[in-house]
Amino acid sequence: NAGVMQNPRHLVRRRGQEARLRCSPVKGHSHVYWYRQLPEEGLKFMVYLQKENIIDESGMPKERFSAEFPKEGPSILRIQQVVRGDSAAYFCASSPPSGREVYTQYFGPGTRLTVL
């Protein structure tokens, strides 16, 4: 069984460009979460999505960041007009739709974003 897939694994952008990070959850999982890990800092929650719905975006910066999980296709985390402070590892996680393990999150390999 394939785990959570993220691409690209490494992304380099210049200040002011857009970054698009993709996440395909574990097959059969319907919950997707995005986390950010800044250098030398802990993992911070950004957003929780189900298909076509944003459930909790309390960790998303108010500007420039958006996320979606469409009916078909991967979840997308979009960062517009990137700044150097956006350089970080962005991890996607997914969990099953139901059952006792519904909130057990499995992480993908991450996308390392570097802003020049």
Place this chain on the structure above:
Amino acid sequence: QKEVEQNSGPLSVPEGAIASLNCTYSDRVSQSFFWYRQYSGKSPELIMSIYSNGDKEDGRFTAQLNKASQYVSLLIRDSQPSDSATYLCAVMSAGGTSYGKLTFGQGTILTVHP
């Protein structure tokens, strides 16, 4: 006060010893607790989940939960050099819009030396 706090590291133990990792949390309504392991430059890997007070064992790992004391711990028996990593405690709150959101501690770096 941090929402999830882990014992300050780094923690160094000899091979074969028991490593003890501790975590406290501030939100009394938290219901689900997780331990992840993260190697340098890699993603978090789930080790254990625990939901009820008491102990839960899986191989060399034992998670302990005490909701009254708002405390969760991870014991690693017969520690191996391959266990050297950062261990992350994660807590999920019970309701409202926090459902699903994991709050992580800052991590404890464990080094197991031969």
